[in-house]
């Protein structure tokens with residue numbers, strides 16, 4: 524029998540479907556800092572959607588740009604043909620990304636962006652006659668999306684354990700989370716730069732001649748917000764340079780203003796060789812991602828290619844006209860409203876609001892950087908994640924959407940947030956923490 528508009532047919536991603544469908548949380552519309560639930564209740568967006576709606580919801584400039592684009596040029600093939608806005612957007616991204624990274628390969632998501640960076644790294648070494656450099660090094664607790672490349676270099680056990688043997692030739696560095704030494708750090712933690720030296724051990728084991736690239740999130744987001752220890756990224760950079768290994772920063776959540784600068788590379792003053800980005804590129808309105816590469820990589824690929832097509836890779840929707848139009852309008856908003864600067868100005872306020880929860884029930888750590896804050900709760904005995912899940916639902920009942928990874932709550936509001944919104948987010952969390960055991 525055909526069912527009409529019940530919740531069964533849609534298999535939701537990264538969701539406990541049975542539980543959700545018993546007690547759904549459905550939003551119907553959105554404006555500025557707020558969603559409206561299907562029941563008509565205002566819900567403050569403390570997560571910028573999924574770390575993507577950096578300019579706030581329903582920005583007329585973006586919706587108008589995509590409407591106009593849809594009626595002007597709905598689709599253009601991306602292989603062997605093009606359209607002007609994809610080129611324009613690539614130029615505009617290159618303008619705000621680090622110096623010397625002037626080439627953008629468009630994808631449709633962060634996962635595709637990550638897999639693209641890994642494939643470019645392999646193809647680049649091969650093009651320059653170093654085809655033995657094929658190993659990829661990730662990090663424990665890394666999240667790089669859900670493609671086979673991304674989960675292979677990623678370090679979240681549940682994202683890996685159900686999916687077979689993954690890519691071969693992968694190794695992982697240790698994560699940088701150190702509760703004992705760094706709990707309740709504000710900004711970058713003091714301890715842990717020496718963990719970058721573990722990369723030297725991995726290189727000694729495999730030999731640099733077999734390693735293509737190292738990929739890390741400059742700030743690990745999805746595993747519970749882990750800002751890098753002071754000095755850690757600089758060490759990674761210098762070890763990679765010393766051994767002719769490419770350094771890839773996965774900036775899918777940090778790109779486009781999350782830390783108060785266009786990129787985390789900029790924020791930390793460490794320039795990788797390739798950056799993956801997505802999310803904030805279009806304000807989340809239309810799917811899009813990208814791999815941004817250093818000039819040297821692009822030029823080598825073009826010069827050394829053994830075929831007129833230098834990279835056998837691409838997507839039907841790479842640089843889609845509507846996504847490109849959304850991206851251009853989004854970058855206009857970021858620039859005109861100086862939203863990255865605004866985020867950096869609001870960051871200290873959010874830092875102190877977050878750390879004020881230090882004495883609340885169950886809280887064992889608080890971490891923050893840029894416009895990102897995380898509150899970690901002690902897990903219940905034999906039920907990791909249960910307390911966090913319950914808290915997320917309680918906070919939702921109080922009219923605020925937050926995101927939980929196991930028992931860590933992440934607060935990552937749109938960059939247009941005001942102090943009153945920050946207060947509302949943490950007040951709701953404080954109240955909810957009083958109510959759960």
Ligand SMILES: Cc1ncc(COP(=O)(O)O)c(C=O)c1O
Nearest residue numbers: 632633634666667668773775776
């Ligand atoms: C660092 C990082 N990389 C990759 C991804 C995957 O992006 P998408 O969900 O668009 O595929 C995410 C998503 O949260 C992410 O945080």
